[in-house]
Amino acid sequence: MRPDIVLLVLDTQRRDRVSCYGHEQPTTPHLDRLAGDATRFDAAFSTAQWTIPSHASMFTGLYPAAHTTQQSFSVLPPSIPTLAERLRDAGYFTAAFCNNPLVGVVNNGLRRGFYSFLNYSGLLTSHPNQAGARRNVVDRYRQFFKRNVSALLTRIQDSFARSELLLAISFTPIMVPLWQTALSFKGNTARSLGDAARMLIDRRGLDRGQPAFAFINLMGTHSAPIRRKPALPRALRTACAARCSGPPVYPPLQQRHLWLALAARRRDR
Numbered sequence: 427m428r429p430d431i432v433l434l435v436l437d438t439q440r441r442d443r444v445s446c447y448g449h450e451q452p453t454t455p456h457l458d459r460l461a462g463d464a465t466r467f468d469a470a471f472s473t474a475q476w477t478i479p480s481h482a483s484m485f486t487g488l489y490p491a492a493h494t495t496q497q498s499f500s501v502l503p504p505s506i507p508t509l510a511e512r513l514r515d516a517g518y519f520t521a522a523f524c525n526n527p528l529v530g531v532v533n534n535g536l537r538r539g540f541y542s543f544l545n546y547s548g549l550l551t552s553h554p555n556q557a558g559a560r561r562n563v564v565d566r567y568r569q570f571f572k573r574n575v576s577a578l579l580t581r582i583q584d585s586f587a588r589s590e591l592l593l594a595i596s597f598t599p600i601m602v603p604l605w606q607t608a609l610s611f612k613g614n615t616a617r618s619l620g621d622a623a624r625m626l627i628d629r630r631g632l633d634r635g636q637p638a639f640a641f642i643n644l645m646g647t648h649s650a651p652i653r654r655k656p657a658l659p660r661a662l663r664t665a666c667a668a669r670c671s672g673p674p675v676y677p678p679l680q681q682r683h684l685w686l687a688l689a690a691r692r693r694d695r
Contacts, residue, residue, distance in 0.1 A: 510539030525613025
């Protein structure tokens with residue numbers, strides 16, 4: 427009997443915050459128990475520093491230079507088979523429970539090979555499952571409606587991913603909180619884990635004895651909440667502004683804080 431396969435991605439989870447990797451606090455007791463009876467790798471490296479190329483590498487076993495899916499507008503070449511496609515062709519029921527919009531929303535080929543792909547982020551989530559079995563007239567209508575609305579919203583969201591100008595605008599300090607809220611950026615961790623567990627335990631939609639492959643992406647640790655900081659003193663703002671040359675630039679919040687700190691340090695010298 428072939429085993430089930432679960433690929434769980436804790437998106438942007440820091441290694442040094444996992445207790446089985448040395449953190450002094452018991453931050454991950456369940457993972458610790460799993461690691462105690464499993465193979466734990468001490469040296470694992472991502473092939474890229476962000477979502478699309480790194481997931482394309484996980485799904486194909488290739489470096490970004492080989493699979494060429496490196497930009498927000500990239501599409502995985504159809505000639506390169508994915509892990510889900512290979513397992514589907516081998517008889518596995520392939521299901522995804524995804525909270526990352528760059529995997530579950532943008533049309534970049536990363537959803538290929540999944541019989542069921544539940545997406546918990548974006549302007550419209552794909553729950554109930556648009557690819558699953560249709561039970562009655564109401565379910566068929568709901569799935570038809572959501573498929574068509576989802577297709578329209580996907581084209582709108584794709585336009586941002588494939589335009590350098592729109593993408594730059596979306597990452598300005600004013601826009602980031604807006605689209606993070608509108609797109610349900612972190613998805614729904616509890617719901618996605620519950621759906622995955624029910625699929626693996628209840629086996630609903632699977633043939634008798636059919637193994638399952640579940641891809642789960644969780645965004646709980648991605649982009650820590652931005653806490654409000656006290657307003658900068660007017661004298662510091664004036665000193666920093668005086669050192670600027672050319673038109674004003676509005677970098678992301680973290681870069682802005684770093685720039686202000688460096689400007690203040692130069693002034694004190």
